[in-house]
């Protein structure tokens with residue numbers, strides 16, 4: 001019953017030129033994208049990740065958590081009460097949960113079920129509060145053996161090359177030992193050795209086997225921020241990366257035919273709004289006549305029963321370089337955001353995939369930081385994209401500080417929005433000035449339940465007044481208002497009760 005919404009195409013402007021020069025591990029970007037026509041300002045017209053009732057999900061949440069990268073047991077910092085607090089304070093419905101290959105497969109071909117059980121316990125904490133969990137096979141800088149996280153030491157081949165710590169950490173991607181470890185992984189240097197990609201795919205398949213029947217899990221993020229080592233650009237993304245993704249998708253589908261498979265582009269470049277060479281991938285479930293679900297999706301050659309989602313990250317280069325969202329940097333960031341959206345939508349069309357912003361985030365103390373977060377949230381709403389803010393680790397980037405007291409980010413993330421839409425969404429928007437949340441959608445056969453919107457107490461202390469729609473129920477505890485749905489077009493406006 002989880003058939004995705006029918007795919008349509010958006011009218012979209014031309015894409016400008018991008019020149020990405022890769023030299024000696026350092027990237028030099030020349031010439032930003034041309035502006036092109038503005039994308040259609042609507043959430044409609046693309047595929048949606050749906051819940052068990054066939055409703056389109058508006059996924060909003062945080063990544064949990066960077067702390068898992070270094071923890072000996074691979075677990076994030078959270079306890080169950082932190083999940084309760086996250087739900088209460090932010091009303092999020094989504095979490096991107098970090099996994100580590102080193103923990104899944106501690107020695108070659110041996111999978112650690114204790115680790116998977118501990119992950120499952122935390123997934124349950126989230127599931128019991130209505131969350132959807134994306135399991136993210138995380139890595140940065142390959143693995144701990146070369147100063148990063150992710151890959152097991154046994155799967156790290158450096159050929160004696162070293163990797164020194166760097167500041168900022170991202171520069172570590174150019175360290176010789178790290179580059180070689182990736183080259184060994186992708187099999188792009190002479191010398192043979194273990195089939196590391198085969199092991200990686202096997203580890204993903206084990207994760208999927210374990211969680212195949214877990215309805216809280218929405219899908220698997222196949223690799224965080226893939227890096228090509230010494231092979232970059234389309235040669236990497238349309239080559240070794242696409243092959244790994246296809247192998248992983250095929251392997252996962254032998255044990256789990258329902259969960260979504262999230263793919264990321266090579267981060268350097270794409271995070272800044274440059275084009276990606278990631279090609280369309282095949283989901284075997286699209287060829288399976290049983291994959292029709294509620295009959296709402298097309299299938300076969302159109303691939304509409306495929307469940308591949310696109311999860312790029314968003315870190316505009318001027319901000320990566322330490323700038324805030326102010327002064328002349330602001331204009332640069334805005335151009336970068338436009339380019340990012342254009343490229344993301346182009347790639348999503350090519351992949352036939354809904355979009356989830358897998359990461360965006362910044363130090364909340366930077367000048368203009370909150371305006372930037374609000375801007376990205378509005379863009380996500382306009383795109384009909386989900387997002388996972390980076391991250392929920394208490395500190396300067398998070399909605400809570402080291403003592404779990406709210407930072408200035410918390411009220412910005414605690415924002416009125418639909419959570420699930422009972423049909424094909426047309427558009428939704430929170431107008432902070434007029435204090436109005438508008439949601440429109442087309443009812444669709446086979447979808448059960450109403451449209452759920454969350455009305456935070458900070459904006460809707462006495463609940464919401466509904467115009468143009470039917471209020472089905474209001475739960476003041478979860479602050480979820482359910483709106484009736486049915487055939488035809490719905491257009492609802494909700495304002496605070498006086």
Ligand code: IDC
Pocket residue numbers: 066069139140149169224225267313315359390
């Ligand atoms: C960062 C953490 C930081 C850690 C670093 C390296 O915030 O504490 O030292 O990773 O492990 C990404 C990565 C994500 C990064 C994040 C912020 O996917 O792991 O987390 N980021 O730097 N890509 C761009 C930014």
